Amino acid sequence: MNWEDVVRESGKPMEWPYPVRYGVVNDVDVDVVVLGGGPGGCMAAISAARKGCTVALLDKAYPKRSGGGSGFDHWLNTPNPASNITPEDCVEWEAVTYKGYSNSLSRYIAAREAYDTLLEIEKMGAKVRDLDDDFKGAPFRDEKTKFVFCYDYENRFQFRVWGATFKPAIFNECLRLGVQVFDRVVATSLLTEGGKQGARVVGATGINMRTGEFYIFRAKATINAMSCHQTSWRFSTESIGLDMFKPNITGDGPAIMWRAGVELAQMERSRAAVPPGYEYPSYGTGNWWNTWHPASMVDANGKEVPYVDAGGNVVPVEERCRPRPGQKFIAERSRDPQYSKPTMLPDLADRIRKGEFVLPLYADLAGMPWYERKVIWGLMVGNEGRTKIPVLLNYAAAGFDAQRDMLQNYFTLSGEPYPSMDATLALGPYRMEAFGNGGEVVVDWDLRTNLEGLYAVGDAILAGNYYYHACATGRYAGRKAAEYALKLNDAPSIDTAQIEREKTRVYAPTERKPGKDWIDWKELRFAGARAMQNYCGGLRNEGLMKTGLKWIRDIKEEHYPETYASNPHILLRVLETYNILTIDEVILQACLARKASSEVLGHFRQDCPEIDPPEWRKWVTIKQADGETNIGELPLDFHGNLAGNYEAHNPDYKGYMKKKP
Amino acid sequence: MKNEKTQVDDHGQKCYAFPNKPTPGMPVVIDETKCTGCNKCVNICTTDVLVANPEKGKPPIIVYPEECWYAGCCVAECPAPGALTMRHPLMMRVHYKNKETGEINRV
Structure with a gap:
């Protein structure tokens, strides 16, 4: 029943069902506090707990499924035993694709440790291999390791995984290690030494979204795992949830960082988007993007809409996940001809207007080889977030059968949750915050921010993106924060005036x-x-x-x-x-x-x-000092020598990429 | 004939001055004959679309339907088969076509 039914039944308005405890204060003392319990935050908590720290983890929801918890389908940029791709390759395609506006520092760290991270999560209980032999004989399967890959079946550094199994396994490990979990507690501010903007971070405050009670987390080290900003341009008062990104990613992280004097960069980055409320279920329409690559497309008369490579050559289904002659490798999101995957004709919209293809288009999984159909409809759709129940199972219950039916595409009719091929959209008012790779916190080789005691992971990092990056940087930042915390003898002192100011703000x-x-x-x-x-x-x-x-x-x-x-x-x-x-x-x-x-x-x-213009090839940084806005700049290659810096900061780390002493 | 004084309709239902509900109104449908009131769905929902029924053991109540992100985590978590069904709002229902017969249906 909904609230209206309750009123009808009882004849009176419904009272708030949880105890209301405004102003009640809970004090928590730990070595490390992690703000945000998505995959990155949970991995950070695990990493710090394994180093022997006491850890508190807070999240807006229950971390078993929060953050990227409903699932994901591909684990990218991971050098591994079935591949010759190097961490440098993983960094390179993004740097080239985004003309330097990619964070090679955190990308390199992630690529160095992504395979170790994946195996660690497998040990926690996540499914990362085709142990059931569902895809035996498929060209994307490594028969020795039983890993299955996507996008580039030759270079094999982008994994297909059963991502819906990840978050429960990771969260369970947090519980097993004794991480203190504060679910439905939202961070509201960072605590700093002496209450000063820009000073050492000594913890955070939070509020429970059901009871309204207040939390003071005193910590030697604090980790920002609160994702990015996402909702500045698009809002619908009614269909709040009908949006590609979770409605609870509201930029709390960067706003809290900003108030504390943390340095942010690239906040001016955005991209065109569709207005809110016009979406179809994500991954629930026939399409050729991302999760659905390389689904065959046909028009209303069954005429195939071809895939073409960057050279304009038509690519048959068997070749859509193989580099074209002379191409080094295919990278998932690259539109640069060096790394791009075959896709629909660039002038498809025009050809449709001229009548070459008749609307609507359909994804023809039925006409694809068994392994492609089964991997798209079952593994990818089924594990990507919001697909298992809402699409795979609900569509089956409604009668859709991927072996028999073709699912309609809504792309050129507008409304598909991916950027339209209609170029006029870019001139419109609706923007979104870059779809990953956006602006956020600047970090160093310890994934520390400009404030002592404060670290960042995943999408909270400047130009952060992707599940593998969240998990690998979380694991790394947790280690670094723990090393820092364990060096400190005394718990830091908290400024009571700062807490009183925050309580006043929160309860106003x-x-x-x-x-x-x-x-x-x-x-x-x-x-x-x-x-x-x-x-x-x-x-x-x-x-x-x-x-x-x-x-x-x-x-x-x-x-x-x-x-x-x-x-x-x-x-x-x-x-x-x-x-x-x-x-x-x-x-x-x-x-x-x-x-x-x-x-x-x-x-x-x-x-x-x-x-x-060449003089503007740099990041614009922005932070507050004494309440005033300070604008600065950062070279695009602020990471310096990648391998050298990584080695210098991780002399004792052992893992797949550092087997040799 | 309506009883105008007490605002009760022919079926004995009281008529309230309800505002319009936000759309969509029911992202998940609860079968109250199957729901055990365990609140696992309430616990897992990332946006608190559902709240616990103040009466223990009773089905949860949908208070913030317009905040649903349609992840379906609540359904995945539900231990009572069929008690909870996620439903996409009507304007999001996608069509499909039988490749052999050309018949078109809607999910």
Whole structure:
């Protein structure tokens, strides 16, 4: 039943079903606190616990399925015994594809340790091999190890895995190691020495989203595993959840970092997107992207829509996951001809308009070799997030049979959750925050931020992306944070005034009455999204962005202080809204600071029309000091010598890539 | 004929001044004859679409349906077969075509 049924049955409004404990304080003392319990956060907690630290892990939800918990399908960029690909190769394709705007530092760390991480998670109980011999004889299977691969069947460094088994296994290991789990506790701020912005981090505060009680985590080391910012441009007051990214990724991480004086970079990066609420179930339409690659496509009359390689040659189904002659390897998301996979014709939309292909298109799994059909519909769709129950099982229950039926594609009709081939979309107001590889926290070779005692993992890292990267950097940052914490003798001291200030901020929405105009968090978020669409959309200039910044600040300063929270759940939504508005301000300031247009960053300025001028090939950094915004810059190759730096920072690490002493 | 004074309709139902519910209204449908009220779905849901029934052992209540992300974790976690069904809202239902017969159906 829903709330309306309850009212009908009982004749009265429903009371909040959990105890409400606003202002009740819980003190937690640990060596390491991990903020965010996705795969990266859990791996960090495991790593720190194994080093002998006491660890607290907090998460907005229950970490068994939170973060990337419902599943994933491919584990990328992993040198392994079935492949000749090196960590340098794994870094190279992204650096080339994104013209230097990729974080080679964290990518290199991840590639060095991804195979060790995968085997470790396998030991925890996740399924990473075809032990049931479902794919025996398939060209993507390594018969010796029983690993199955995707995208490039010759170079074999991108694994297909049963990702829905990962998160429960990883979380279970956290519990087994005695990690103290605080589920439904959301971090609200970092605690710093003396309460000062930019000082050493000594823990964090949090709030329980069901009871509203307050948490003080005192810790020697703190790990930011709170993902990225995702919801600045797109919001629907009704279909909040009908979006590609989880509605609970609201940029709490970067907003909290920003308030504490942590250095962020690349916050001006974004890309075109479809408006919210227009999606079909992710991976639940016939398509040729990502999870569904290399699904055969046909038009309404059964005419095949060909795959072509970067040279324009038609590629038959057997060759779609093999490099073309002379190509080094195929990398999953690369659109650079050096690494791109065969895909649909680049002018497909035009050809459809001219009648060469009749709408709608369909994915014809039935016409594919058995192993491709079975791996797409069963392993990939079935393990990727939101596919097992919502698509694989529900579609079967509704009568869909991949051996007999073709699933309709909605791509050229718009609405498919991937970027449209319609180029005019890029000029529109709806943007999204880069789909991974976005702006976030700057880290060093210990995955430490500019603040002592604070580390970052996964998508919380500048240009972070992917499950393998979250797990490998989590495991690494947990190790580094533990090494740091274990060197300290005394627990750090906490500034009580800082805590009192945060308590006042957090509970303010519960203490006021609804304003006379009843502006609530949804209206604030809608207004913030509109400001970003209108003043920081597909085409920008200084005047526009300054107006946008003024509007966001007006919303934050005039209207936010009137926003009322009637229960702890709504309190969280109100606090998230404050964080989103905070990130909007950061984005606008970063966009104003980059006085150049950039293709990769999706930043197009009328007043600086030259695209990617050489003097702007650098990251713009942004942080607060004494409440003022400081803009800086960082060379794209700030990582320096990859192998040399990695070795220097990890002399004692043993693993697959360091078998030889 | 309606009883205008007490706002009760022909079936004895009280008529409330409900606001419009947000859309979609029911992302998961609970079969209350099968639900054991164990709250495993409530625990696993990442956005608290469902809350525990204040009455112990009773089925959970959908309070924030518009926040559902359609991951289906609640259904995967449910120990009572058939008690919980995830349903995509109508505008998201995809069509498919039988390759042999050309018959078109909808999930």
